Amino acid sequence: MALITPLREAVSSLVRDGDTVALEGFTHLIPHAAGHEIIRQAKKDLTLVRMTPDLIYDQIIGMGGVRKLIFSWGGNPGVGSLHRFRDAVEGGWPRRLEIEEHSHAGMANAYVAGASNLPFALLRGYTGSDLPKVNPNIRFVECPFTGERLAAIPSVRPDVTVIHAQKADRRGNVLLWGILGVQKEAVLAAKRSIVTVEEIVDDLEAPPNACVLPGWALSAVCHEPGGAYPSYAQGYYERDNRFYKDWDPVARSRDGFRDWMKRHVLDTEDFAGFRRVLAETAGPKAAGQEVA
Amino acid sequence: MAEAVPSSADFSATEIMTVAASRLLHDGTVCFVGIGLPSTAANLARLTHAPEVVLIYESGPIGAKPNVLPLSIGDGDLALTADTVVSTPEIFRYWLQGGRIDVGFLGAAQVDRFANINTTVIGAYDAPKVRLPGAGGAPEIAAQAKEVFIVLKQSRKAFVEKLPFITSAGFLDGGDAREKAGIPGGGPTAVITDLGILTPDPVTRELTLTSIHPGVTVEQVKEATGWDLRISPDLKTTEIPDAAALAALRDLQARTARAHGQSAGGEG
Numbered sequence: 001m002a003l004i005t006p007l008r009e010a011v012s013s014l015v016r017d018g019d020t021v022a023l024e025g026f027t028h029l030i031p032h033a034a035g036h037e038i039i040r041q042a043k044k045d046l047t048l049v050r051m052t053p054d055l056i057y058d059q060i061i062g063m064g065g066v067r068k069l070i071f072s073w074g075g076n077p078g079v080g081s082l083h084r085f086r087d088a089v090e091g092g093w094p095r096r097l098e099i100e101e102h103s104h105a106g107m108a109n110a111y112v113a114g115a116s117n118l119p120f121a122l123l124r125g126y127t128g129s130d131l132p133k134v135n136p137n138i139r140f141v142e143c144p145f146t147g148e149r150l151a152a153i154p155s156v157r158p159d160v161t162v163i164h165a166q167k168a169d170r171r172g173n174v175l176l177w178g179i180l181g182v183q184k185e186a187v188l189a190a191k192r193s194i195v196t197v198e199e200i201v202d203d204l205e206a207p208p209n210a211c212v213l214p215g216w217a218l219s220a221v222c223h224e225p226g227g228a229y230p231s232y233a234q235g236y237y238e239r240d241n242r243f244y245k246d247w248d249p250v251a252r253s254r255d256g257f258r259d260w261m262k263r264h265v266l267d268t269e270d271f272a273g274f275r276r277v278l279a280e281t282a283g284p285k286a287a288g289q290e291v292a
Numbered sequence: 293m294a295e296a297v298p299s300s301a302d303f304s305a306t307e308i309m310t311v312a313a314s315r316l317l318h319d320g321t322v323c324f325v326g327i328g329l330p331s332t333a334a335n336l337a338r339l340t341h342a343p344e345v346v347l348i349y350e351s352g353p354i355g356a357k358p359n360v361l362p363l364s365i366g367d368g369d370l371a372l373t374a375d376t377v378v379s380t381p382e383i384f385r386y387w388l389q390g391g392r393i394d395v396g397f398l399g400a401a402q403v404d405r406f407a408n409i410n411t412t413v414i415g416a417y418d419a420p421k422v423r424l425p426g427a428g429g430a431p432e433i434a435a436q437a438k439e440v441f442i443v444l445k446q447s448r449k450a451f452v453e454k455l456p457f458i459t460s461a462g463f464l465d466g467g468d469a470r471e472k473a474g475i476p477g478g479g480p481t482a483v484i485t486d487l488g489i490l491t492p493d494p495v496t497r498e499l500t501l502t503s504i505h506p507g508v509t510v511e512q513v514k515e516a517t518g519w520d521l522r523i524s525p526d527l528k529t530t531e532i533p534d535a536a537a538l539a540a541l542r543d544l545q546a547r548t549a550r551a552h553g554q555s556a557g558g559e560g
Contacts (some may be wrong), residue, residue, distance in 0.1 A: 027366025028366050075426075077366075081423075081425070087425045100428070102426070103427040111381065126431055127473055128408075131459070232368055238368065
């Protein structure tokens with residue numbers, strides 16, 4: 001497979017049933033287009049990893065593709081709950097979701113440890129919290145030098161990491177800027193990686209210390225303009241806050257959710273098709289009301 | 293700012309909570325800010341009495357000076373107005389764990405009498421009645437900031453005798469339990485609500501009502517608390533918001549509503 005390749009082929013050959021997959025993004029640059037492609041291709045029994053699972057994880061979970069979620073904060077930012085995630089945890093629908101829960105500091109360190117090829121992450125963390133009582137993967141070790149008790153958690157080593165970025169050049173070198181979250185660490189911690197980008201250019205024009213992921217360290221680079229929508233891509237488009245608000249009523253009902261996903265994702269060919277249908281239905285709210 | 297300056301006698305419970313919380317932040321303080329009410333109070337401080345307050349958000353912006361309140365923790369405005377934007381691992385490793393944060397400013401779904409915080413679950417963890425979003429950055433912010441402010445509305449649902457889950461530690465079982473557990477930061481110094489301000493007793497660390505907002509009765513505060521709330525013998529009345537702070541807050545919220553299309557950047 002060529003490094004610069006269509007998203008459909010990248011997901012088809014790099015994401016496998018049963019994989020541990022991280023689609024990362026901290027509010028900014030969330031790889032929605034790639035998430036939709038995973039849903040269209042009906043990838044199964046995934047373990048999803050993400051610090052801040054939001055709408056795209058709500059969708060993959062609600063469609064039944066997820067066995068386990070490793071995370072540190074799951075919500076619809078600025079709006080409220082992820083109803084499909086909650087229904088899977090509280091109601092076991094459409095299947096029971098196993099959860100492994102951390103703090104942000106724990107997850108961030110676990111990605112760094114994964115990228116550093118270490119078996120576990122070490123941090124001052126979790127002290128006094130009940131999280132270690134419910135998550136056997138949070139343990140404590142003694143500093144060999146001072147005897148201090150420190151938290152240890154396994155590295156995150158995804159089979160595949162998927163991120164969205166602003167630009168790639170024709171050799172597949174990728175530039176991202178703005179709020180970076182853990183994207184670089186997540187890519188370098190993974191066995192395989194897919195990066196969707198807003199545009200492919202002749203010259204990245206990146207200053208020397210910019211966050212550039214060299215093409216040779218990536219598995220696939222896919223040209224998906226608008227691929228972070230409804231999140232944002234700094235320098236390209238703003239976050240569609242209305243979509244996040246309108247998602248709430250759609251995700252509240254199982255039937256409404258399924259109908260919306262069929263119409264907007266399963267029955268569309270690709271992300272451009274999703275955007276076209278979305279424009280026709282004037283956002284998720286309109287579609288949700290039809291089935292309410 | 294073109295509107296008439298509001299009368300300082302005319303304010304809502306949420307407004308006095310926000311203004312009282314913002315007053316606790318001093319100029320030059322380095323503050324790790326949670327989204328929602330903490331972010332509103334911290335930005336109000338920056339726009340009024342504390343222009344040099346340094347606001348750090350867990351998504352990476354350091355020294356953020358947003359023009360409108362962020363709807364999410366990673367809004368682009370935070371990045372564009374910051375002194376620098378670093379990765380999320382760097383924020384937690386170098387800046388928080390590195391001991392550079394004066395104040396952690398947090399919200400909460402529930403607190404108990406020792407200012408422990410729950411943002412994880414209502415009911416049993418394995419069979420939740422309500423699954424909340426989870427920890428986010430709070431456990432380490434609560435543990436490692438030199439001091440912690442918590443802002444939330446006061447009610448029996450939120451101020452509970454026993455938390456179903458401690459997500460982030462306050463003073464655990466009280467007394468010196470926090471120190472004995474080896475938690476480095478000083479812990480909560482104030483819980484600011486829409487009814488008053490609670491501060492931990494210096495010895496027992498039990499939250500005590502030390503300031504009550506004007507127009508609120510002690511019975512009202514007790515009624516909104518799920519344990520037998522201690523009242524300070526030196527109970528003060530919270531200073532009413534000054535007109536300039538109220539004007540700045542309303543202006544900020546109006547700007548925010550215009551930018552986000554009605555939402556005032558609150559929590560869900």
